[in-house]
Amino acid sequence: MTYLPPHFAELDAATLHALVRAHPLATWVVQHQGELLVNHIPLLLDEQQGEHGTLLGHVARANPVWQALASGATSVAVFTGPQAYVSPNWYPSKHAHGKAVPTWNYATVHAHGVPQAIDDPARVLDIVTRLTQVHEASQALPWQVADAPADYIASLLKAIVAIEIPVQRWVGKWKVSQNRPAADQQGVAAGLRGQGSELAGQMASLVQQRILS
Template sequence: MYIPAAFRQHDLSQLHGLIRQQPLASLISQAGEGLQACHLPLWLAADEGQYGTLYGHCARANPQWHALAKGAESLAIFTGADGYISPTWYPSKAAHGKAVPTWDYLSVHAYGQAEAFDDAERLLQLLGRLTEQHESPQPQPWAIADAPRAYIDKMLRAIVGFSLPIQRLEGQWKLSQNRSSEDRAGVQQALDASPDAGAQQLAQQMKTMR
């Protein structure tokens, strides 16, 4: 990923934080017939390996798992808050007019070679982790045990799991760091006043950066 120095995020805890907050990844793999991609929620084991290990599963009917099973190079892309930045938000525009629109965003790229597995117990453990991660905020969390075991066993046969040890981890926090402090304040104020939740999240990220 091309990352200008001003936007590069080095903090591992911040990178892991975005992965946990926005777990739906675009998973891209290099296969013999070309690139393959799908969108999957992934679970992060932060303490496995230098940068952590990602776990997920895809439908057995999805041919991409064959590339994963062969150790194809893969890239998982996680995206955080994003939003359009208008040049009218820069105080400097009134002084010299040298401003153009842009887009601010947060993004993490995780690279590695996957290992596929279809062992029922290992799949069940993975599904348990994913379920706990996403059901815990619910008032009455659903659990795998709530469904008949025969039904779960049938579902397990229809999926293939994989682990993706992260070999390279990159993050870009593009939050107008290349602008003056006055322009950044103008952007933050405009984003904060927006009714769009994503814009408000960007404003909060800018406050954190400051």
């Protein structure tokens, strides 16, 4: 379960999917025989596959996690978006009465589902190809799977197992200062922009969006 105060809950599917696409490296946690198997893998969201979409990826065949899936193990893939430290000095209210402490802002998406291991070579190749196309799209000269020798690709495909996670439930948590007065929210957005980093700027935008909504 996720601690999720109502004012931090993000329910819009398009917003959740956008974070997954922008930050595809998931912390994937699988429950198996009383243990938690934790892996970090990029996952591709196919919004058209299944009621709530399906996440696609792959792991090394040497990784025991895929064998654990035969028992119908439950799992959650955690996608972490912008995050930033928030100083109480950014709150106008702090300067008025001093009653403020530091906190941390973040946006995360949890995708719950029962994963499946895919060992069919054609389906594994399809998932690898789709992942490649998405992540090479921004390159000036996108690399394609077909650029490598066919026998080389065939040998590498034998060394991996594809993963499909039909999503049963999405949980979005946007902790972006919604619990503060508007003046404090404005102060946080300005303070974050003043940090000068891209990540802080992204969080400043999320804070600002919630003030305007």
